[in-house]
Amino acid sequence: MGDEDWEAEIIKPHMSSYVPVFEKERYSSGANGDTFNRTPPSSSDAGESNKRENTSAMGGFGVGKSFGNRGFSNNKFEEGDNSGFWRESNNDCEDNRTRNRGFSKRGGYQDGNDSEASGSSRRGGRGSFRGCRGGFGLGSPSGYRGLNEEVVTGSGKNSWKSEAEGGESGDTQGPKVTYIPPPPPEDEDSIFAHYQTGINFDKYDTILVEVSGHDAPPAILTFEEANLCQTLNNNISKAGYTKLTPVQKYSIPIILAGRDLMACAQTGSGKTAAFLLPILAHMMRDGITASRFKELQEPECIIVAPTRELINQIYLEARKFSFGTCVRAVVIYGGTQLGHSIRQIVQGCNILCATPGRLMDIIGKEKIGLRQVKHLVLDEADRMLDMGFGPEMKKLISCPGMPSKEQRQTLMFSATFPEEIQRLAGEFLKSNYLFVAVGQVGGACRDVQQTILQVGQYSKREKLVEILRNIGDERTMVFVETKKKADFIATFLCQEKISTTSIHGDREQREREQALGDFRCGKCPVLVATSVAARGLDIENVQHVINFDLPSTIDEYVHRIGRTGRCGNTGRAISFFDPESDNHLAQPLVKVLSDAQQDVPAWLEEIAFSTYVPGFSGSARGNVFASVDTRKNYQGKSTLNTAGFSSSQTPNPVDDESWD
Numbered sequence: 001m002g003d004e005d006w007e008a009e010i011i012k013p014h015m016s017s018y019v020p021v022f023e024k025e026r027y028s029s030g031a032n033g034d035t036f037n038r039t040p041p042s043s044s045d046a047g048e049s050n051k052r053e054n055t056s057a058m059g060g061f062g063v064g065k066s067f068g069n070r071g072f073s074n075n076k077f078e079e080g081d082n083s084g085f086w087r088e089s090n091n092d093c094e095d096n097r098t099r100n101r102g103f104s105k106r107g108g109y110q111d112g113n114d115s116e117a118s119g120s121s122r123r124g125g126r127g128s129f130r131g132c133r134g135g136f137g138l139g140s141p142s143g144y145r146g147l148n149e150e151v152v153t154g155s156g157k158n159s160w161k162s163e164a165e166g167g168e169s170g171d172t173q174g175p176k177v178t179y180i181p182p183p184p185p186e187d188e189d190s191i192f193a194h195y196q197t198g199i200n201f202d203k204y205d206t207i208l209v210e211v212s213g214h215d216a217p218p219a220i221l222t223f224e225e226a227n228l229c230q231t232l233n234n235n236i237s238k239a240g241y242t243k244l245t246p247v248q249k250y251s252i253p254i255i256l257a258g259r260d261l262m263a264c265a266q267t268g269s270g271k272t273a274a275f276l277l278p279i280l281a282h283m284m285r286d287g288i289t290a291s292r293f294k295e296l297q298e299p300e301c302i303i304v305a306p307t308r309e310l311i312n313q314i315y316l317e318a319r320k321f322s323f324g325t326c327v328r329a330v331v332i333y334g335g336t337q338l339g340h341s342i343r344q345i346v347q348g349c350n351i352l353c354a355t356p357g358r359l360m361d362i363i364g365k366e367k368i369g370l371r372q373v374k375h376l377v378l379d380e381a382d383r384m385l386d387m388g389f390g391p392e393m394k395k396l397i398s399c400p401g402m403p404s405k406e407q408r409q410t411l412m413f414s415a416t417f418p419e420e421i422q423r424l425a426g427e428f429l430k431s432n433y434l435f436v437a438v439g440q441v442g443g444a445c446r447d448v449q450q451t452i453l454q455v456g457q458y459s460k461r462e463k464l465v466e467i468l469r470n471i472g473d474e475r476t477m478v479f480v481e482t483k484k485k486a487d488f489i490a491t492f493l494c495q496e497k498i499s500t501t502s503i504h505g506d507r508e509q510r511e512r513e514q515a516l517g518d519f520r521c522g523k524c525p526v527l528v529a530t531s532v533a534a535r536g537l538d539i540e541n542v543q544h545v546i547n548f549d550l551p552s553t554i555d556e557y558v559h560r561i562g563r564t565g566r567c568g569n570t571g572r573a574i575s576f577f578d579p580e581s582d583n584h585l586a587q588p589l590v591k592v593l594s595d596a597q598q599d600v601p602a603w604l605e606e607i608a609f610s611t612y613v614p615g616f617s618g619s620a621r622g623n624v625f626a627s628v629d630t631r632k633n634y635q636g637k638s639t640l641n642t643a644g645f646s647s648s649q650t651p652n653p654v655d656d657e658s659w660d
């Protein structure tokens with residue numbers, strides 16, 4: 001559905017006059033029923049709220065175009081600005097905050113002096129072209145805006161900014177970000193809280209693993225073989241880990257041996273621990289001393305990830321595994337008060353978990369020195385190296401003080417690794433890096449039962465409600481392609497009395513965290529999300545993923561459906577395929593479904609066949625899936641199952657042919 005269609009839908013009078021039952025606490029309908037009056041904010045969040053209220057002026061739900069940027073908080077409407085819908089793109093533009101930054105004033109990276117400017121309520125400046133569906137839009141005279149990021153050309157230079165990141169390096173005119181995230185619980189039970197591995201956890205052992213590159217150390221089969229110190233072993237067992245997952249079996253010894261690594265393994269299969277544990281083991285072996293209060297901190301490890309919620313999750317894992325050691329992990333991310341980030345850092349920092357924008361801000365403010373960096377981790381590495389974040393990552397590795405790739409260990413993890421990204425990664429990694437592929441690179445998790453339904457745009461909402469009613473209270477993530485649609489669908493579901501919240505890049509960070517919290521605890525069993533929640537998030541008991549809109553790329557699809565079926569648990573993914581807009585995905589979908597041994601609907605095969613592209617080998621992103629390691633002429637490649645047997649001993653179920 002194009003933007004126009006949604007706009008038309010949204011201004012329908014019947015929509016505007018309805019106040020969902022559980023919205024009534026804080027909102028009352030205006031006299032004519034088309035206005036939500038916000039109750040006064042509590043003093044604690046007044047700072048955050050004021051800026052919205054200043055710009056909202058009645059909000060006018062259902063009046064003209066003013067629905068556009070309204071926040072949707074805890075099932076309550078909050079008024080954004082009145083800029084209405086952006087007609088020019090149907091993208092999931094996660095960050096309108098970046099739109100109004102002073103690109104005319106600055107070309108290229110900003111030094112962070114105005115980092116606290118967030119400006120979700122400062123939108124406008126539509127100068128930047130918003131590229132369609134994440135494609136490579138270079139050549140646009142006015143810049144490019146991809147799926148989750150913004151690029152505009154300022155003074156002859158490209159300036160890149162992550163959308164998911166939130167644009168903290170934004171313009172000086174934006175209001176200050178005052179949000180200070182609540183500290184995570186300190187008690188041991190909360191730190192080590194975990195969910196159970198599922199019935200298919202042991203099946204991980206049958207997945208084929210391919211290691212390429214020279215002199216790979218052998219895989220380990222048990223945690224004991226890793227020879228970690230007692231405190232780490234205690235933490236591993238308190239976390240409920242008794243058995244290694246395949247990516248851990250291979251990655252841990254590689255990282256312990258000091259090698260660079262690019263690792264690709266299915267969603268939910270334990271990649272986070274696969275890098276955290278050996279990094280912590282290195283630190284402990286090196287006799288790391290507690291870092292103390294200092295104005296300039298020099299962490300030994302930097303971990304970057306593309307979204308705030310994901311980096312926070314990684315931080316919590318780092319805190320868990322370093323429990324009882326002198327290693328101090330710190331997390332910094334956009335949408336929070338910069339002063340808070342600085343205060344966290346100056347108290348001591350061995351492992352810095354950061355989103356790219358905030359990291360560069362802090363480096364610019366000389367709170368972080370890079371000379372001691374021994375380990376650099378890019379989680380969701382393909383995302384970190386693509387057009388959205390790639391330039392910032394390049395800046396990071398060329399920052400003064402950052403050890404050269406020969407002097408540091410660089411680790412990259414993801415469930416997907418397109419070929420061209422693998423090539424880019426070479427710049428970051430030593431030439432003898434190892435590549436670990438668990439199962440099919442870019443393949444979907446087999447524990448997710450995938451269903452593709454042909455649903456036209458005008459039938460989607462009805463179908464969604466039907467499915468959600470059948471699902472009942474089971475936790476479900478509903479993915480849509482744009483922020484405004486996320487708001488719209490969340491509102492619609494609330495009106496249908498389905499308790500729903502939403503997460504996307506236009507929401508204040510406080511709201512994003514609240515939404516995730518409400519979803520995690522089951523208060524709102526439905527979370528409507530854009531791509532900002534597609535990667536990495538590990539939420540217990542997500543039984544269903546619904547792609548209300550299919551994403552623009554097959555990799556994104558793989559990540560989205562990977563929010564369910566994690567750690568050996570089973571899950572279900574239902575995707576609405578609209579032949580009007582999704583035909584380009586038919587071929588890669590058929591490939592992903594059949595590789596994951598799922599039923600492929602005949603109609604989808606027909607569409608795939610009729611849209612057949614000669615030479616196609618799997619992807620809608622204009623490139624091809626990597627079969628494994630794109631370094632074609634490597635030696636020392638070995639294909640093993642996770643018990644360490646050669647592939648010649650076990651039939652290889654993976655058809656590699658069409659992937660090259």
Ligand SMILES: Nc1ncnc2c1ncn2[C@@H]1O[C@H](COP(=O)(O)OP(=O)(O)OP(=O)(O)O)[C@@H](O)[C@H]1O
Pocket residue numbers: 194195197240241242243244245248265266267268269270271272273414415535536537538562563566567
């Ligand atoms: N060896 C293990 N035993 C038990 N649970 C594990 C083990 N390794 C990881 N887990 C748990 O499995 C879940 C998924 O792990 P994690 O989030 O690291 O997956 P991932 O591979 O990074 O997924 P994604 O590709 O979606 O980012 C987490 O809850 C984690 O604590």
